[in-house]
Amino acid sequence: MTYFEDFSAGQVLEHHRGRSITEYDNTRWTLASMNTAQGHFNREFTPATEDGPAAGPIVNGALVLALAIGLTTSDICGDSLGALGLDEVRFRAPVFPGDTLYARSDIVSLEDDPAHPDAGVVTYRIECTNQHDAVVAQVLRAVRIKKAAAWRDRDSAHSTSVYSDH
Amino acid sequence: MTARQRERAAGRFNRFEDFAVGREFRHRQARTISEAEAIEFATQWLQFEQASLDREYARYLGHPDLVVSPQLVYAIVFGLTVEDLSEAGGVLLGADEIRFHAPVYPGDTLRATSTVIAARPSSKNPNTGIVQWATTGFTERTGPVITFTRSNLVPRAFQEATP
Numbered sequence: 558m559t560y561f562e563d564f565s566a567g568q569v570l571e572h573h574r575g576r577s578i579t580e581y582d583n584t585r586w587t588l589a590s591m592n593t594a595q596g597h598f599n600r601e602f603t604p605a606t607e608d609g610p611a612a613g614p615i616v617n618g619a620l621v622l623a624l625a626i627g628l629t630t631s632d633i634c635g636d637s638l639g640a641l642g643l644d645e646v647r648f649r650a651p652v653f654p655g656d657t658l659y660a661r662s663d664i665v666s667l668e669d670d671p672a673h674p675d676a677g678v679v680t681y682r683i684e685c686t687n688q689h690d691a692v693v694a695q696v697l698r699a700v701r702i703k704k705a706a707a708w709r710d711r712d713s714a715h716s717t718s719v720y721s722d723h
Numbered sequence: 724m725t726a727r728q729r730e731r732a733a734g735r736f737n738r739f740e741d742f743a744v745g746r747e748f749r750h751r752q753a754r755t756i757s758e759a760e761a762i763e764f765a766t767q768w769l770q771f772e773q774a775s776l777d778r779e780y781a782r783y784l785g786h787p788d789l790v791v792s793p794q795l796v797y798a799i800v801f802g803l804t805v806e807d808l809s810e811a812g813g814v815l816l817g818a819d820e821i822r823f824h825a826p827v828y829p830g831d832t833l834r835a836t837s838t839v840i841a842a843r844p845s846s847k848n849p850n851t852g853i854v855q856w857a858t859t860g861f862t863e864r865t866g867p868v869i870t871f872t873r874s875n876l877v878p879r880a881f882q883e884a885t886p
Contacts, residue, residue, distance in 0.1 A: 606876065635773060639790075
């Protein structure tokens with residue numbers, strides 16, 4: 558368990574996993590999410606960028622964003638009380654099938670929430686890079702994280718009950 | 724885009740000129756989320772949040788069921804808007820003020836509406852413009868579950884999407 562008290566503002570986390578995105582991942586989840594933009598699933602259709610046509614189908618931004626966040630979950634929010642929001646989502650370079658993404662997080666702020674005294678709000682900035690260390694996406698994310706003072710004993714009792722007799 | 728693709732696409736998608744500020748869209752597709760795909764999305768995209776993977780843990784936190792990953796909710800609500808807003812084929816530039824208002828559970832049905840909030844020509848690529856929309860995703864059960872704005876490059880009318 559990672560609790561609110563375990564974080565400090567200014568802390569930097571280099572997340573240890575990477576994930577390669579395949580053409581199947583992109584086609585399957587673009588269409589599963591009702592996204593009909595052919596630039597993600599038609600090899601002959603090249604999306605327009607401000608610098609001209611892309612080199613080929615590019616990975617759906619919603620999937621790049623999901624993976625950028627996913628790469629951080631084990632270290633930051635595996636047992637969070639809920640995602641609050643995302644700001645300043647920016648795509649700095651296209652991601653192509655075959656690329657491998659990594660993530661790094663900077664803890665920006667730790668705030669109390671009067672409406673939820675058992676938790677705090679952790680805001681962190683994610684920088685997502687590819688296999689060439691080029692930044693592909695950035696996002697500022699806010700998530701509600703348990704306070705140890707309110708949850709540690711309950712979590713321990715829950716864990717004991719779930720694993721008892723096994 | 725090849726000439727054949729251009730011919731197929733002609734007149735089918737909204738272009739930069741179609742996005743007057745204030746224009747509203749009720750996107751016609753809706754999408755019911757199944758438990759299987761909620762778990763598959765969470766595992767395939769590394770959303771290792773216990774409440775999205777472990778029903779007993781979700782109930783321990785007070786939820787009636789597994790919580791659908793917010794990133795899947797975003798991807799689907801975004802996807803529902805594409806046919807009306809961005810299928811003409813310009814890249815996504817960014818999104819802002821994404822807010823999650825209520826948890827989504829397996830079996831919920833997502834719908835979306837959008838409004839044009841800004842439109843301007845691209846300074847770098849004269850065949851395109853940049854359009855920003857505000858989108859709301861909702862379920863009949865809870866009302867709004869997500870709101871966000873996003874910006875795309877959008878090809879201008881009846882022109883090749885590239886210089």
